[in-house]
Amino acid sequence: MNIGLLGFGTVGKGVYDITATHPDLQVTRVLCRRDLTLPDAQVTHDFYDILNDESIDTVVEVLGGLHPAWDYVKAAILAGKNVVTANKALVNHFYDELIPLVEQSGVKFRCTAAVGGGIGWLTELERVKRIDTLSKVGGIMNGTCNYILDNMTTKGLDYGVALKQAQELGYAEADPSADVDGPDTWNKTIISANIAFDVSLDKTSVPVCGIRNISAVDVAEFTKRGYVCKMIGTAEKGEHGISAYVQPTLVPNGEPAAAVPMNYNLISMVGSNSGPRSLFGQGAGRYPTAYNVVQDCVDVLNGVGFYASYGQPVAANNDVALSYYVRGASDAWLEGNVSESWGEGVLTKPVAVAEMHAWLKQHPDAFIAAVN
């Protein structure tokens, strides 16, 4: 396989290093803004040097972001090249154009590292579906949120301090919003649901809220009551269709999800025969992520394409009712739904997920967490 590698940052360098030890996988050209000399590959500033190189059969996109990544991926597919990417935003945002395009063009497309980084989550979904049906997927999919929440829980740090530490250690970006406000978990949840349930979820029907407003008083209250707060994406298929949402969630102490440390992920599925199962590992990082990018290259080399067929567009139904911890705002609707007082906040009676998230949009300074 001759690979054109788009990007030579954290993951790109990892892909280059791992493929260097595998004679079947040759990175022959690298797209990189910096001036760079590599022993085994030509470095270019111009994507067209890769697109027009007929010896390159596979493009590996690890630039991140929507543009120009999507323009390059689309051009590569249209030129008949296989594509491997770790870009969850790209896959989710352009799913309805991307997957049909892949199916029409006949090229192979894989994105295992997009969900779970070093965890082979999407390949395991693909394997399960050979003989089983899935009813639920999701879990702790964002290492940055988990790192912050874990440090708040185990060390009693306030949110700002925990975030700053995560930034200093490289676990969070200077602008942390894609992680702490939930878009990253949201992308991963929707991609997982699409593959697990053979659908194309209407993205606007999947509500998301993050951990930006959590404080040490919230965490102290959860600890006192035997709960650990985790950022969790959920997609579940039931009688009333698919429910799907992303939100801080209180997990009882003693459950595996409550014990997920540091920047680790724990992603779970429920199969009709295989039962509940989870995969635990590093959701990010140079070599774990690059490892799954290279695994995808091996699969492409073996003729393995996307994990599922493009599925029916469908909207999530979030009528499912959960109890929520709420702090930082109130109004008549909330007062009418209070079940009990929880420290500086309240616990609601079960309310529809969609309704709770709609309320939160009107009260952007509040913090909410569903009780599992």
Add this chain to the structure above:
Amino acid sequence: MNIGLLGFGTVGKGVYDITATHPDLQVTRVLCRRDLTLPDAQVTHDFYDILNDESIDTVVEVLGGLHPAWDYVKAAILAGKNVVTANKALVNHFYDELIPLVEQSGVKFRCTAAVGGGIGWLTELERVKRIDTLSKVGGIMNGTCNYILDNMTTKGLDYGVALKQAQELGYAEADPSADVDGPDTWNKTIISANIAFDVSLDKTSVPVCGIRNISAVDVAEFTKRGYVCKMIGTAEKGEHGISAYVQPTLVPNGEPAAAVPMNYNLISMVGSNSGPRSLFGQGAGRYPTAYNVVQDCVDVLNGVGFYASYGQPVAANNDVALSYYVRGASDAWLEGNVSESWGEGVLTKPVAVAEMHAWLKQHPDAFIAAVN
């Protein structure tokens, strides 16, 4: 695929049910001691009806035990039939004859359900090794032990009561020794090590001790000190070769392994690029186990054989030193190695794993647990 199914107990019935929904997989004959009528398969008491049926290309062995299971498996391979089994004792016990025989005969042989039941552990080892090297495998591999230890920890039960409950619920056999004394975990640890490290471990070099002698006073002491006792198999490759052993192990509260509930398994690996990862799920049960047996059938249908080549015979080196909790016996050697008093027991200074297990053989009423 035409399947001859050996055994129609818990797992066999599950295999029959799952394959019934997959047109590519036909169970055409079933070996069963009972008189039984099935809508889609002929039932026989005579293995030779299956062996001599040339239309049967694959034998699924879910009888359990060493004999006649091994005799049937061997005959099937020699007759050119593929074999799928969930029988960890058979695979471990006859590894040195079985795997070379499979390689010589050219048939496909899979045994995913033998380690981790419903967890696709061996297939994940196989996938990792395509591009990565493993340095450590193991974990909580026996649901019976975990069920007993979890109930002792969370409910304060004594060993005998917890065992009795496990037996009443079908999580433990009337004779629980294969689970509680460790042979089951030992089989799974050695099979995992053989595949992970491309070796054939000398079984006599892998020491094993179980949980039969644990008592509520031990568990209370562990809880007080922030530890949870788990039954853990470990195989690690380092500078001094491979260390491999099976023993009760104290895991700090807050680590994922400490939170594994009920009869669940958590099996872990460390890859040079992919990092530490774990798979969590049900290690036993009709449909989880049958699910992976049927997954193996799909792989065999796709031409996929055993997870690794037969590797070099090698003995484990258990010079690695660990601290142990010890209660129930003492002598001059132990007194000379005590580091501190732990309730009714003691904590040792780091001592070689092999030495500690050799001591335990001389003191069969003692209970030991390594500190992780």
